[in-house]
Amino acid sequence: MIQYFQIKNLCKYFGGLHAVDNLCFSVKKNSITGLIGPNGAGKTTAFNLISHFLPRDKGDILFQNENLKKLPAYILVRKGIIRTFQQIRLFPNLTIRENLLLALSKNYDGWWTSFFPINEAKKNEEIEISLQKFDLEKLIDEKAEDLSYGQSRIIEILQKKLTGADFILLDEPASGINPTRLLEIEKLLLELKSNGKTILIIEHNMNFIMKMCDEIIVMENGKVLLQDTPQAVQKNQKVLEAYLGKNNK
Amino acid sequence: MWDSIYKLTLVIGRLIFPITTFILIMIFGLEIFSFLETKATIIPQLLWNGLVSGALIALVSLGLTLIYSIAGFIQFAHGELVALGAYSFMVFHKWLNWEILPASGGALFFVILVGLLLEKFFFRPVSQKDSMIPLVISIGLSMGIQSIILIIFGANILTMSNNFSKSHSFFNNTILATYPQILTVALSIFLMISLILFLKHSKIGKSIRAVSSNRAVAETFGINVNKSLQWIFGIGALMAGIAGICLGFEQNLEPLMGVHILIKAFAAIILGSIGSIRGAIFGAFLIGVSENLLVGLGIIPSGFSVAIPFIILILMLLIKPEGLLGKRFESLRQ
Amino acid sequence: MFEYILSLLTITVILVLLAQSYNLSFGLTGLLNLGHIIFYGIGAYTAAILNTKFGVGFFENLILAILITGGFATFFGLLCLRLSGHYLAIATLGAAMITSVVANNWMSLTNGPLGIRGIENPIVFGYHFDSALSIFSLYFIIVSFCLFLLYKIFHSPYGRILRAIKDDELAAISVGKNVFSAKIWSLILSASFTGIAGVLYAHYRLFLDPSIFALPEIIFAILIVVVGGRGNFWGCILSVLFLQFISEIPRFFGFPDEIVGATRNILFASLLIAVMFWKPNGLFDKQLKKTLEKNKK
Secondary structure (H helix, E strand, C coil), X not given: CXXXXXXEEEEEEECCEEEEEEEEEEECCCCEXXXXXXXXXXXXXXXXXXXXXXXXXXXXEEECCEECCCCCHHHHHHHCEEECCCCCCCCCXXXXXXXXXXXXXXXXCCHHHHHCCCCCHHHHXXXXXXXXXXXXXXXXXXXXXXXXXXXXXXXXXXXHHHCCCCEEEEECCXXXXXXXHHHHHHHHHHHXXXXXXXXXXXXXXXXXXXXXXXXXXXXXXXXXXXXXCHHHHHHCHHHHHHHHCCCCC | CHXXXXXXXXXXXXXXXXXXXXXXXXXXXXXXXXXXXXXXXXXXXXXXXXXXXXXXXXXXXXXXXXXXXXXXXXXXXXXXXXXXHHHHHHHHHHHCCCCHHHHXXXXXXXXXXXXXXXXXXXXHHHCCCCCHHHHHHHHHHXXXXXXXXXXXXXXXXXXXXXXXXXXXXXXXXXXXXXXXXXXXXXXXXXXXXXXXXXXXXXHHHHHHHHHHHCHHHHHHCCCCHHHHHHHHHHHHHHHHHHHHHHHHHHCCECCCHHHHHHHHHHHHHHHCCCCCHHHHHHHHHHHHHHHHHHHHCCCCCHHHHHHHHHHHHHHHHHHCCCCCCCCCCCCCCC | CHHHHHHHHHHHHHHHHXXXXXXXXXXXXXXXXXXXXXXXXHHHHHHHHHHHHHCCCHHHHHHHHHHXXXXXXXXXXXXXXXXXXXXXXXXXXXXXXXXXXXXXXXXXXXXXXXXXXXXXXXXXXXXXXXXXXXXXXXXXXXXXXXXXXXXXXXXXXXXXXXXXXXXXHHHHHHCCCCHHHHHXXXXXXXXXXXXXXXXXXXXXXXXXXXXXXXXXXXXXXXXXXXXXXXXXXXXXXXXXXXXXXHHCHHHHCCCCHHHHHHHHXXXXXXXXXXXXXXXXCCCCCHHHHHHHXXXXX
């Protein structure tokens, strides 16, 4: 059976360190999948490889029946795979409106379009609607650097959503967020899922992961330890060992 | 039968480029060798000149690369410290008639003072900001100091030559060298070795290396970042001052002398990958020697000599953008 | 006196175009390109050589200069834009040095340090622009048109991408922007407009020598953009006017001729440092107005 998204035998070595070592897993369409594991398990490296921010040493990445060769990272976004980073990476000196407009104008942004009249009213409307759901529409003309951490996290996910990407990779979206904001993020993710998007999340917040995910992949030392439903992962002895160490039962 | 022919074509296909390259190298090599034979008499002299100018460039580029690795920007006013060294030495030595040793002591004291003052008043206040800001400030400082020199000393070319800088012949007249040149090379090598030892073994050197690899972490471990910045600017100024005094014996004094050597030093530090000490030394000697050889052998007209470091640099950027001794950088900076 | 003011205005108009096009690559995109002056020089030399040797007219020169500087910028960009930040600064400075050396030494083409004399004033549709007023009006129209195009670029979605790249390159890639191509195009566009400025300069001064590539010129261009605020369209124009005014001051105090240049450089250097120290976003910052309004509330 051909999966929606699949990686096969993915490898990345930093010198002698096997950061990602023969990694294989697949993600089902229209699901939320969690990627967990102890620090240094290679989760973020795996993200970097999937989004082509790092060149891989070996392996295949298959997305919607297409084998992704070594491409520039921005092409991946146009194909529909988008990612966030551990730190928030909005454009600090641009306003929220501009940050979101950047995501909306997809391929039609060569310099030659500058000389034609631009009609961004419709795009602005779309942005305002999506901001209203989170009570952020008052901040639309503020610079991104003036926002609080939680607000910028939501704006960042909204920005990724507006690019129209199909498969969204989130790197620790819930870390350092207060509980009320966390509820909003959960709402946003569920909305994305109901719109037919597929989401892969790296997260250390177990409550969040167990609540949100349909399936969980556990990584250790660059390999997949286990891929199963949240309930099964919670009970699994091997996962506990990976997190707490073998002697600490 | 066909199988073996197929294999043969594969082997030939794999070998064809190495073979042609080898043949080309042989042809050109013979050509170059016969060309060099006709010029053999002047080659030792050119190599010596290259060594001297490499030593001078190395002194400047070491300061630059150290400042880059600690403070995170390229100090465009560093060349002006060289010019200040040369001019102040001339003032002490020729105008005030001091002996060479006290005069150079005075000049070095002055240059180090200027270097420290620049650090304290211009670079430290902006050290936490966008690295573009100190860079642009240093460009402004460079132009300002240059103009001040121009106003005080005029655009006239001044010389420092005296009995001490007469040339003597060595090795059966194959090499002409002056005492300042010999002193330059010796001092430069001595300073390089002591700098490397200083960074490796002394307490301040260790803290400097810590700051250069991660400023924030070094700060949390209680290392005084400002102190290591001061040390770096002081050491850089010292080396630039020595380079200035030596350069004053080599050539005429003119307000743009600092910029000219600074530009060669830029090329040197990028050649050897920025921030690396071995790389800076290597790049400096490479540029000094190749410049003298290319011009001296008549391969490149002397008018173009200023461009040689950058022609080398651009060739290198085409082949190996991360510097000759550099590590391959990844596209990701998180 | 009228003639003097007109000549000053003409030079100012050319400088506005030069500075605004530099603002596109240095200010808006944040490319630390210290070799930008070579495009100005190449534009000017294109006009001078084609005009004196082949009798090519003003408008043809404009078009040819756009093509030639654009071509150089493509080459330059492919070579240097793989580098970032400080590497880029040094490589571009080096390129400026090389061009300057070529202009000084390729006697048959550029006549070396002696310079090229006898460039004609612009002739458009048979009309000779040889009075100071007519040249100024022609240049004013051309520069206004170029500024209009630049304004469009600055405030278009493409301009937004350039500002995003200046803020955070990696984030721009992660929302699917082709950063490399956007940067190269910004360099090419900015070089072409600078080439136009160069042509205007050559056809106005009627004499051209390699001092057009000199280091103080580069620093002056940086100063204009920094004082006006990097990426600030109107600030850049204001800053040219302001700096032209300042640079005429030493002349009025009757300094001797040898020192005028040096004092002006010191003035500019201290201004550059002061602006970078206290107002890194430029003297004519839009944000300034906003914060003042906020404080009032």
